[in-house]
Amino acid sequence: MPNISTALPQGVVCRSLQCHPDERGWLTEVFREEWHTDVQPVQWNAVYSRPNTLRGMHVHVHQDYLFLAQGEMLLVLKDLRPDSPTFNLTVSTRLLGTEPAAWMVPTGVAHGFYFPVESLTLYGLSHVWSRERDTGFRWDDPDFDFHWPTQNPILSERDAHALSLQEVRHSLQGTILK
Secondary structure: OOOOOOOOOOOOEEEEOOEEEEOOEEEEOOOOHHHOOOOOOOEEEEEEEOOOEEEEEEEEOOOEEEEEEEOEEEEEEEEOOOOOOOOOOEEEEEEEOOOOEEEEEOOOEEEEEEEOOOEEEEEEEOOOOOHHHEEEEOOOOOOOOOOOOOOOOEOOHHHHOOEOHHHHHHHHOOOOOO
16 A cells, blocks of 8 residues: 555545465456445546656546556645635655555546656546546646656646646636535
């Protein structure tokens, strides 16, 4: 289980997972409906990331279920929900593929991922993804005030030209930020 030394945004849950190694490799149960995670994925994605890749900061209208299968990730979370007791809280934690855990990220909590090494992530979505229901702000926005361990990450075209944090807050008023 990751070493979490600070409070997480309300509704973010980390669930330690059991790894079952043997001479062939390992098996980890990643998701079971009976765990009652409040996330019922309808879409699963596998994402391979090269070293120095940064994905985010993303804000979804759906809940995410994350699992780092291999490698290393710096997970960064920011609570954008004005009615949340943890509104504006920004936290980061280092995840390792050798310490299996599942993360549930609720609607309205922005999240970004930095991969210092080659990594594989699985994530489930509670709604089918569409560009229209997805937004995000720049990873290096001065109003975000988070210092990533890189100055020049590999970014998608979308993340390189993302909105400002202020523009995202304004565009989401009265929608998912409740």
